[in-house]
Amino acid sequence: MTTATIDRTANDELKFGVLGPLTVSAADGSLVALRGTRLPALLTELLFHANRWVPMSRLVDVLWGDTPPKSYVSNLHTYIHRLRGRGIPIEQVGGGYRITVDVTGLDLLTFQAEADAGRQAVRRGDYEAAARHLRSALRQWRSADMCAIDQPHLELEAARLETERIAVVEECIDAELACGKAGELLGELDMLVRQYPLRERFAAQYMRALAATGRRAEALEIYQRSRHALVDQLGIEPGRQLRQVHEMILNGQ
Template identity: 40%
Template sequence: MSTQATGTRFGVLGTLEVHGPAGPVAVPAPRQQVVLAMLLLEPGQVVPVDRLIDAVWDDSPPATARAQVQICVSALRRRLADGGLPGTIVTRAPGYFAQVGAATHDLAAFDDAVRRARFAATQRRPSEAAGLYGTALALWRDEPLLGVPSRLVRSAAERLAERRFAVVEEHVAVLLELGQAARLAGELGELVEAHPFRERVRALHMLALAQSGRRAEALASYQRARQLFVEQLGLEPGEELRRAERAVLAATPSRPAESTPPPAPPDGGRAARLLPLAAADFAGREGLAARAERLLTGPGMPIVALTGIAG
């Protein structure tokens, strides 16, 4: 994580931490921890006082809650100022915000790196995207905000952990594009065991296995997933897993599910057309076809339904 020359750092992607120019800034009071965590979870965004009250006292705030939040903020400002960080907490109706940015705050830096990684991926620059995803994930030190005594903070931390997992999946998809399937297969297998109902992880694992020459194992993984989904959830696997199975069966598992389309072939060449051919026109039923055409080309937004057996 990049920091200013002063060593200033605000951290929520692990235990709550603040480092100022003179070193660590201690925030031992539980209520102050909750208020600071809430502000750092939404860097640059105003957090209303009512939301801070909910975070500190859950559903049963005292009559003096608003005044006590003001006392917490004042105490935090003194601690931060003593640590060389004056002006970090700014008052703005209807609450407060933390004046921090990607240069000093791990969550802001994470969001910035992920945004740039996704842009690079859409521009078909997988090496750049992989590096940026790696930078973003390296900012995580542990479970976010572990030990901060607030139900609202814990809920926010769980959402953060879910965001991290989604970025892990995106990172893996890019690495598969770069031909690193053999290295990733084992790690993805562990993730599948830990998160058996997470479809994209299993789909990526199947593709990694297939790209490593282990198609039978990839198909066996799909069958295990299908059995698990049907027995435990009463559901068939979703489209992403089915798409991965089709890719393995077709022996074309070169691209992970939901990745962007390949670039157009150079020199005016014709790319392979893998989609099925368009359906042929109806044979017979001229009267019905003519009636449907008149309805569909008429005014308004008509809907025509065709029923009956195929053929």
């Protein structure tokens, strides 16, 4: 892809990505350039709260923290003007700003919509549909390396979104296990348990998948490995869910 450096009109269809490094792409696939750190930080914060009002005080915190310049109001207006000049639809609302984006125009909104659809399918007992929607949600993530911009406030929000992503991974695996896909999940679960050794739900899911494929001894080894990690690093015993899966496997269920 080429990087666009010209201004664009508000009629251009822009697509935004925040689930990974920030991207702004035009309808022809070219990338819209946002130089420096202030413009990307400002746009990222607005996109994290797309279609919602963000107060000026919050934007000032993101851009300058506790030491804003005396001219922060005019500086902020200048940055907003520059973003608008690239066709980015930002409107002033009261004492703040809002960016209006369609669900399909922002990966974060698509992620949230697909995750919600997956959870609704789970409540209906339609695990096939749930798995499809939840996997679609996870495909929106290009990278867990969000907010390469050095802005502490953005890093906190990125961490919150990463927590949401992990929760969707857990829900997706539960749905796929309910669909009888244990064998297909073994490689992914092995990686997840190694990456997140203190997340008991991943360990329980891996144990269930191993047991479902006839590998009960390995499932029990995963329990012992998880228990040791919890005791050594947190000083706690496994929780109820992990213990129940352990007991079911011991009883041959």
